Amino acid sequence: MLHTFVAYVEDKPGVLTRVASLFRRLNINIISLTVGRSERTGYSRMTIVAEASDQAGHRIRASLYKLEDVAEVDDISGISAVTRELALIKVAANAENRSGVFELAEVFRARIVDLAPESMMIEITGVESKIEGLIQVLNERENRVLEVCRSGKMTMRRGHHTSRVLRAMGVSAEPSPSDRESNESPSSEEPE
Amino acid sequence: MTHGQSEFDPEVLTRLTGAELLWATLVGEGVTEVFGYPGGAILPAYDALRKFPIRHILVRHEQGAAHMADGYARASGKVGVAIATSGPGATNLVTGIATAMMDSIPIVCITGQVSSKVLGTDAFQEIDITGITLPVTKHNFLVSRAEEIAPAIRAAFQIAQSGRPGPVLVDITKDAQQATAIFDFAGAKPRAYAPHPMLHCTDQKLHQAAELIRKAERPVILAGHGILQARAGEQVRNLAERMQIPIGMTLLGLGAFPASHPLNMGMMGMHGESWVNQAIQEADLLIACGMRFDDRVIGTPATYATKAKKIHIEIDPAEINKNIAVDVALVGDLREVLEQLLPLLPGRDGSAWLRLIEASKGTAAVRDIRNLPDSGHLYAAHVMHDLWRITEGRAIVATDVGQHQMWEAQYYHHDFPRTLITSGGLGTMGFALPAGIGAKFACPDREVWVIAGDGGFQMTASELATIAQEKLKINIAVINNGYLGMVRQWQEFFYERNYQSTPLVSPDFVKLADAHGIRGAAVRTRAELENVVNEARAHDGPFLINFMVEQEDSVYPMIPAGRALHEMIRRPDQNPLIETPQDS
Numbered sequence: 001m002l003h004t005f006v007a008y009v010e011d012k013p014g015v016l017t018r019v020a021s022l023f024r025r026l027n028i029n030i031i032s033l034t035v036g037r038s039e040r041t042g043y044s045r046m047t048i049v050a051e052a053s054d055q056a057g058h059r060i061r062a063s064l065y066k067l068e069d070v071a072e073v074d075d076i077s078g079i080s081a082v083t084r085e086l087a088l089i090k091v092a093a094n095a096e097n098r099s100g101v102f103e104l105a106e107v108f109r110a111r112i113v114d115l116a117p118e119s120m121m122i123e124i125t126g127v128e129s130k131i132e133g134l135i136q137v138l139n140e141r142e143n144r145v146l147e148v149c150r151s152g153k154m155t156m157r158r159g160h161h162t163s164r165v166l167r168a169m170g171v172s173a174e175p176s177p178s179d180r181e182s183n184e185s186p187s188s189e190e191p192e
Numbered sequence: 193m194t195h196g197q198s199e200f201d202p203e204v205l206t207r208l209t210g211a212e213l214l215w216a217t218l219v220g221e222g223v224t225e226v227f228g229y230p231g232g233a234i235l236p237a238y239d240a241l242r243k244f245p246i247r248h249i250l251v252r253h254e255q256g257a258a259h260m261a262d263g264y265a266r267a268s269g270k271v272g273v274a275i276a277t278s279g280p281g282a283t284n285l286v287t288g289i290a291t292a293m294m295d296s297i298p299i300v301c302i303t304g305q306v307s308s309k310v311l312g313t314d315a316f317q318e319i320d321i322t323g324i325t326l327p328v329t330k331h332n333f334l335v336s337r338a339e340e341i342a343p344a345i346r347a348a349f350q351i352a353q354s355g356r357p358g359p360v361l362v363d364i365t366k367d368a369q370q371a372t373a374i375f376d377f378a379g380a381k382p383r384a385y386a387p388h389p390m391l392h393c394t395d396q397k398l399h400q401a402a403e404l405i406r407k408a409e410r411p412v413i414l415a416g417h418g419i420l421q422a423r424a425g426e427q428v429r430n431l432a433e434r435m436q437i438p439i440g441m442t443l444l445g446l447g448a449f450p451a452s453h454p455l456n457m458g459m460m461g462m463h464g465e466s467w468v469n470q471a472i473q474e475a476d477l478l479i480a481c482g483m484r485f486d487d488r489v490i491g492t493p494a495t496y497a498t499k500a501k502k503i504h505i506e507i508d509p510a511e512i513n514k515n516i517a518v519d520v521a522l523v524g525d526l527r528e529v530l531e532q533l534l535p536l537l538p539g540r541d542g543s544a545w546l547r548l549i550e551a552s553k554g555t556a557a558v559r560d561i562r563n564l565p566d567s568g569h570l571y572a573a574h575v576m577h578d579l580w581r582i583t584e585g586r587a588i589v590a591t592d593v594g595q596h597q598m599w600e601a602q603y604y605h606h607d608f609p610r611t612l613i614t615s616g617g618l619g620t621m622g623f624a625l626p627a628g629i630g631a632k633f634a635c636p637d638r639e640v641w642v643i644a645g646d647g648g649f650q651m652t653a654s655e656l657a658t659i660a661q662e663k664l665k666i667n668i669a670v671i672n673n674g675y676l677g678m679v680r681q682w683q684e685f686f687y688e689r690n691y692q693s694t695p696l697v698s699p700d701f702v703k704l705a706d707a708h709g710i711r712g713a714a715v716r717t718r719a720e721l722e723n724v725v726n727e728a729r730a731h732d733g734p735f736l737i738n739f740m741v742e743q744e745d746s747v748y749p750m751i752p753a754g755r756a757l758h759e760m761i762r763r764p765d766q767n768p769l770i771e772t773p774q775d776s
Contacts, residue, residue, distance in 0.1 A: 055513065063510045066508070068330075
């Protein structure tokens with residue numbers, strides 16, 4: 001299953017290597033990793049997405065905590081959270097087919113951020129499936145995709161909702177500590 | 193210039209060079225011995241050493257320095273310190289650091305590094321040692337400013353000893369050693385140690401565990417290294433005695449609970465006694481105390497103790513459900529957890545289960561080599577048994593890796609904590625001699641025996657010169673069978689006796705000792721053994737005994753790798769070697 005971890009790590013040289021090395025050691029591929037400054041001075045926030053067995057979540061989180069530079073780790077696989085990804089997509093486009101790309105961008109609520117005689121650049125924000133969808137449509141319409149640059153997932157827990165709201169959104173409520181330990185909390189799709 | 197500690201009063205803020213800061217901080221941390229080897233990038237530190245009350249032991253290879261720091265830590269429970277230069281000095285430490293990592297041993301390794309100005313330029317003897325040691329240290333530091341030295345060293349000591357202990361490396365650039373900074377020992381104190389946030393030992397879990405223990409009919413305690421680390425021997429003893437629960441030991445647990453205690457069944461696992469493994473397989477409850485269900489202990493996860501509920505008391509949350517899924521995990525300091533658990537346990541009559549285990553010993557005792565008629569052959573098991581008898585089980589024994597290590601574990605009965613110094617997790621050949629030296633420095637008044645095979649001994653035999661130079665009273669037993677014995681045994685059992693690259697031609701170890709000014713003697717029969725051992729013990733100086741033992745003897749019982757605990761190869765009824773010494 002896909003595991004998503006949010007980690008606060010000290011903002012200093014070598015920390016990324018330590019975190020990445022932990023996954024390498026377990027022979028787990030990191031699917032996406034985003035790092036940036038956080039609200040805490042001196043700490044960066046990472047969102048790490050990795051494909052690993054269902055049981056691996058507990059061990060990865062426990063192992064991340066063993067790194068001296070890691071201050072906090074949250075396993076938010078299957079927890080009510082907002083996930084976003086940013087993508088920049090450069091497509092081949094000239095005067096004849098530009099308008100089609102504009103239309104598509106409109107439908108996907110994306111923005112055109114650069115326009116050159118032979119290409120256009122689209123900026124899109126959203127969940128992974130939305131970005132995949134745009135790329136897919138662009139490919140089908142033979143708008144040749146020249147470059148794709150994706151930020152990787154950024155995730156933040158939602159604030160406290162009532163359980164009814166959560167149910168309506170189709171996401172599980174906060175797991176109890178025992179759920180967390182056995183990591184049996186089901187994964188769920190992010191609503192858009 | 194005045195020498196000694198008084199010059200660097202930790203209360204007075206003094207401007208020192210980075211090199212002086214290093215030693216002053218080590219003195220502040222209570223260090224009295226360091227094991228090391230000088231070189232270019234660490235020379236400023238060596239130059240400043242004379243001003244400080246720290247004894248430096250010059251090793252012959254940096255691997256030896258790391259093992260000595262390791263042996264020192266295992267014997268004393270304190271942090272061992274090794275120091276080396278950059279480049280090859282640093283890389284030579286790596287095996288020793290990995291050994292300490294696998295066995296959770298607190299050591300601090302200090303390495304010199306090229307000047308910060310040339311970092312990353314492939315300067316002479318530059319190596320990225322913090323990169324190399326990243327997976328084999330608990331943490332490491334690259335220090336490039338004098339101001340950072342004291343805080344890094346103090347943090348290293350805290351990290352090495354806290355939680356689940358482990359090695360920490362501090363890499364200090366040459367210019368940081370040469371620059372100056374204000375020495376403020378108190379100000380360099382690391383932030384307060386924060387326990388792992390996933391420690392989890394609630395009242396509910398304790399009651400669940402207590403309930404399982406109260407209801408169990410066939411419980412077994414699995415006693416591991418964590419008992420020594422957490423100093424929980426007394427609590428484990430209380431648990432065992434109150435609830436009448438038999439105990440199986442891991443290799444690194446030996447000594448944590450007295451071998452002679454009636455509830456101590458002995459060692460479990462690949463070369464554990466058959467009745468211990470059988471008891472585990474028959475158990476309805478396992479109480480794992482400070483052990484990590486290593487593959488050498490469990491055989492295969494799928495066949496391991498399938499009838500048993502499992503309680504895991506462990507300080508490292510990453511160990512929970514790693515190899516074996518458990519029913520109740522009490523994640524925390526073993527001593528604290530047991531102190532909370534014990535009041536919930538009223539006592540119990542366990543005699544039926546204990547009688548069952550006693551009965552399961554069956555013919556095992558008859559098969560035991562100690563009970564075979566003396567055929568004139570010298571068996572390694574005899575040597576271990578006699579060493580135990582003669583030293584009354586009171587020596588600190590540092591063993592290497594291989595057959596002799598297992599025989600020692602089986603026949604030298606450790607009644608006292610921290611008396612067995614051995615590389616368990618990594619299985620590092622060459623460990624015994626330097627680790628024994630470290631143990632001797634930690635416990636100068638104790639009798640120390642180094643026991644090594646003829647193979648492993650030659651990996652670090654150069655440290656004989658360290659023993660001679662430091663005038664250490666260490667007794668060395670080389671168990672010489674002319675083979676890389678454990679590998680040969682695997683070739684015999686699993687590779688159709690294809691003894692590829694295991695026969696070993698060795699120097700005359702007695703002459704080798706003599707060349708170092710170390711007394712030595714060879715023992716070929718059991719009859720000579722006692723006299724020579726006593727001569728070694730009485731001799732005022734190091735002594736090496738070359739025990740010429742049976743060449744193709746094997747360690748029994750044995751669970752072949754990847755098999756279940758109950759599928760062990762038992763000791764033969766009669767040792768076939770006695771009938772046909774020359775194996776056909």
